Amino acid sequence: MITILKRIVPASIKEGLVRLKTTTINNWRKRNLALKMRAKHFQLLTKLKNKESITVVFIVIHKSVWKVDSIFKRMLKDDFFEPIILICPYVSYGTENAFESMEDAFSFFSSKGYPVVSSYNYKEGNWLSLEDLNTDIVFFTNPHNLTRREYYESAYFNYLTCYVPYSHDISRYNNYQTQYNQFFHNAMWKIFAPHHEDLEIFREYSQAKASNVVVTGYPAGEGFFLKLGNNPWKEQEKSKLKIIWAPHHTIDGGDLMLSTFLHYAEHFMNIVKSYEDKVQFAFKPHPILKSKLYNLPGWGRKKTDDYYKFWEEEKNTQLEDGDYEDLFRWSDGMIHDSGSFLAEYHYVKKPVLYLCNANVEQFLNPFGISALRSCKKGYDINDIIKFIESLLAGDLMHDDKFYINHVNPYFVNEMPSEKIINIIKSECRIK
Numbered sequence: 001m002i003t004i005l006k007r008i009v010p011a012s013i014k015e016g017l018v019r020l021k022t023t024t025i026n027n028w029r030k031r032n033l034a035l036k037m038r039a040k041h042f043q044l045l046t047k048l049k050n051k052e053s054i055t056v057v058f059i060v061i062h063k064s065v066w067k068v069d070s071i072f073k074r075m076l077k078d079d080f081f082e083p084i085i086l087i088c089p090y091v092s093y094g095t096e097n098a099f100e101s102m103e104d105a106f107s108f109f110s111s112k113g114y115p116v117v118s119s120y121n122y123k124e125g126n127w128l129s130l131e132d133l134n135t136d137i138v139f140f141t142n143p144h145n146l147t148r149r150e151y152y153e154s155a156y157f158n159y160l161t162c163y164v165p166y167s168h169d170i171s172r173y174n175n176y177q178t179q180y181n182q183f184f185h186n187a188m189w190k191i192f193a194p195h196h197e198d199l200e201i202f203r204e205y206s207q208a209k210a211s212n213v214v215v216t217g218y219p220a221g222e223g224f225f226l227k228l229g230n231n232p233w234k235e236q237e238k239s240k241l242k243i244i245w246a247p248h249h250t251i252d253g254g255d256l257m258l259s260t261f262l263h264y265a266e267h268f269m270n271i272v273k274s275y276e277d278k279v280q281f282a283f284k285p286h287p288i289l290k291s292k293l294y295n296l297p298g299w300g301r302k303k304t305d306d307y308y309k310f311w312e313e314e315k316n317t318q319l320e321d322g323d324y325e326d327l328f329r330w331s332d333g334m335i336h337d338s339g340s341f342l343a344e345y346h347y348v349k350k351p352v353l354y355l356c357n358a359n360v361e362q363f364l365n366p367f368g369i370s371a372l373r374s375c376k377k378g379y380d381i382n383d384i385i386k387f388i389e390s391l392l393a394g395d396l397m398h399d400d401k402f403y404i405n406h407v408n409p410y411f412v413n414e415m416p417s418e419k420i421i422n423i424i425k426s427e428c429r430i431k
Contacts, residue, residue, distance in 0.1 A: 059151055216416040
């Protein structure tokens, strides 16, 4: 019967029913969930009252979106916390990709000497539960349903949960619902927002009305204020200009369309060759881009692997898929169409060219628009060449307005990670 109704009901009525569900019914469910979770969180906090230490599990899906290192390091030094990293599968692009990504992330954190476990027990062929780890608090950096239920919905329904956005929250799409008003956001115990514009958006669009949101600044930005680390750029036969190209993953359209990768991919290979004696390039793609290219008609696994191999092997190029603070700080400029990097590269106060799609500002929130206004804007290959030539000539300066007004204030008296640690300990009644 339902199948027959779906066939005969006009499309306009179907669309109206979908809007009714998403804007009215789902919002009612989210408001109800937020209220229920407040009571649940109170019960969970009561259980922690007399504990001498608590176990904090950090859910990790991709190593390159690990944006809570400063928090994790502070917890390692504090006897009240027992932090551990749980590597979870990215299930959107098949089993093979999921296990490759997990193994890569596990190796990355193991090399840092961090306490880390895989969510999959290879010996027994089963998945680890959060209960197995005696979990008290779960940290998320991604709000989307990208992994198994036990590391997503079951986690935020049953534990005290904290969310630190992996992005600097610069974008706007789907009427802010995806970033600010999923069931996930309304179920969180604490959301640590990177800027005050975020707080205002949560107040307007989240059904929890920002009751669980605290503005702390962006913890991932703390690395830019530390002592300069080792130079991660490939050694060259002579000194060259260092430029990062960081393409976004949104090649498949949808609600958010920032990526210009498909338009410029071949052009950048030619640019690398043309400037091989003057410029070295770092290719810093979004971690999801590769998986999307594997599944994109006209690309596929072989072409994608060959493309990434090009960036690994050319004498004046390198492929970057991990930490990037020192990559940024040792660079001379960046070309990108990224989301979070739109704000993050301003931390190093160096020239940046943002490659724009038509009407790019419709995909940016007020914070993102402010960040864009401190960038050079590129609309075609000629703008890219002009930017490179101007960098070589030393004619470009960074526009510091965004940094001064929207970044620096959050790092003046106390680091974001300090604020977050103090809030958690205060809530757990630990002085």
